Amino acid sequence: xxxxxxxxxxxxxxxxxxxxPKGVQVKEYQRNxxxxxxxxxxxxxxxxxLGRTPGRYVTIELPSLFENVGPADEAxxxxxxxxxxxxxxxxxxxxxxxxxxxxxxxxLGPRTIRQVLATRHIPEKLAExxxxxxxxxxxxxxxxxxxxxxxxxxxxxxxxxxxxKPAAVIVVDALASQSLKRLGRTIQLADSGISPGSGVLxxxxxxxxxxxxxxxxxxxxxxxxxxxxxxxxxxxxxEEQVSAEARAMMVTPRDIDxxxxxxxxxxxxxINAALQPQLSMEDIVYxxx
Numbered sequence: 311x312x313x314x315x316x317x318x319x320x321x322x323x324x325x326x327x328x329x330x331p332k333g334v335q336v337k338e339y340q341r342n343x344x345x346x347x348x349x350x351x352x353x354x355x356x357x358x359x360l361g362r363t364p365g366r367y368v369t370i371e372l373p374s375l376f377e378n379v380g381p382a383d384e385a386x387x388x389x390x391x392x393x394x395x396x397x398x399x400x401x402x403x404x405x406x407x408x409x410x411x412x413x414x415x416x417x418l419g420p421r422t423i424r425q426v427l428a429t430r431h432i433p434e435k436l437a438e439x440x441x442x443x444x445x446x447x448x449x450x451x452x453x454x455x456x457x458x459x460x461x462x463x464x465x466x467x468x469x470x471x472x473x474x475k476p477a478a479v480i481v482v483d484a485l486a487s488q489s490l491k492r493l494g495r496t497i498q499l500a501d502s503g504i505s506p507g508s509g510v511l512x513x514x515x516x517x518x519x520x521x522x523x524x525x526x527x528x529x530x531x532x533x534x535x536x537x538x539x540x541x542x543x544x545x546x547x548x549e550e551q552v553s554a555e556a557r558a559m560m561v562t563p564r565d566i567d568x569x570x571x572x573x574x575x576x577x578x579x580x581i582n583a584a585l586q587p588q589l590s591m592e593d594i595v596y597x598x599x
Contacts, residue, residue, distance in 0.1 A: 315536045317485035318498055319349040319367035322360040331356045341391065342384040345371040351502075363518070365502030368392045372495045372531075372576065386591075389497050389529075389580035393480075394587065396501050396527050401477025402430060402447040403585055406467055406517075408483040408506050410455045415533045415562040417570050418484040418577070419452065425578035425598050426450040427586060446585050449474060463506045464515030471522050478525040481517050482577055486560070487532035488539050493562075494569035497531055497576065504528035529581070531573040534560045 316322060323336055330336060333353030339346055349367040351357050357364045370392065372385050397403065405426050407419030429437075430447040437445050451470060453463045471479065481504050487493055503518025503526035518526050537559030541552045563569065582594045589597075 315486060315539050316488040317530065318369065318487055318492065318496065318532065319351070319360065319362050319500070320347050320369040320496075320498075321488050321492070322362060323349055326359075331359045333357075334360065341388040344385050344388040346388065346392070363502040365500055366396070367502070368396075368499040370497040370499075372497060383576070383579070385497070386576050386579045387583065389499070389576065390583035392499055393527065393529070393580055393584040396499060396525075397480075397584065398477045398525065400446075402449065402474065403478050403480060404467075404470060404474055404476040405448060405450045405480045405581060406482065407450070407452040408463060408481060408504075410458065411452065414566050414570055415560070416455075416484050418531060418533060418573055419482045420454075421570055421574035422482045422577045422581070423450050423452040425574060425582075427582045427594060427598050429586075442589075444588055448585050449476070462515060464517060464521070467517055468522065471524065476524060478527065479517070479522060480581060481526060481528045482581075483528065483530045484533040485530040486534050486536055488535065488543065490535060490540070490563075492532050493535065494531060494533065494573060497529065497580075500528045501525065502528070504530075529577055531569075531577070533566065533569060533573070534562045537561050 323330065323334065333351065333356030335350040335352065337348045347369045351360060351362050351364045354364065370385060370389050405423065407423035409416040409419040411417045411420035426448065428448055428450045429445040430449045432445065437443055453466045456462055483504055483506065485498060503516055505516045515521065538552050538557035540561055541556040542549055545551050579591065579594065582598065583591060586594065
């Protein structure tokens with residue numbers, strides 16, 4: 311179906327579940343009661359069939375939107391473990407939040423960055439005196455969008471990576487889903503990087519290992535559904551009945567403010583725990599509060 315658009319690899323595989331394309335592997339498992347699906351896209355041909363970039367995509371199912379996000383939250387801890395497995399063991403990490411902080415459905419990246427523990431600027435001696443010896447150097451950046459800065463996101467990130475020379479980059483962005491039930495309820499991690507704006511058909515220069523020269527891990531939570539995709543689903547796949555108006559819309563839920571706040575909390579805690587495993591989650595919450 312031509313109208314179906316999604317940023318989630320797990321959704322891209324659903325149409326092939328009875329017979330996955332050659333070069334695609336799907337593994338489902340649980341970690342502390344949290345359901346996780348890992349999709350490995352191993353070949354260019356398989357990537358073209360799924361509309362993905364070759365790489366590993368990890369989907370973590372989140373609990374109800376009405377549950378609080380705490381330091382001991384199982385989903386947050388599961389995301390931290392999965393993220394740590396995708397990162398190099400040592401070296402500076404640059405965390406980049408994409409999106410427009412003034413538009414709520416697109417504010418996941420900037421809101422997450424506000425709660426990331428930046429440590430690159432802390433002198434080693436001061437860290438030791440504060441009982442924080444061994445902190446991994448972390449830098450955090452919210453890029454804004456072209457309409458705000460006049461600078462392409464890729465240009466900003468390329469410039470910072472060139473001077474900072476990080477071991478890896480983590481990019482956080484809001485995603486698009488094909489299903490209403492996944493909005494705010496799914497975290498996707500991928501080692502294939504990301505194309506900013508792809509969820510709303512405004513794709514910019516990709517941020518990936520090929521373009522930045524270092525591993526790029528993307529993290530995101532779906533906050534919107536394409537109007538045409540939603541209409542097609544509600545009509546039972548009858549594309550011809552989907553109006554042009556529906557195709558031009560992006561749909562977001564009524565409780566998007568709470569969804570973004572909760573999602574940013576999940577992602578920032580997971581990032582901080584993955585990058586600073588020697589700190590307790592309680593210590594992390596105290597340091598970023």
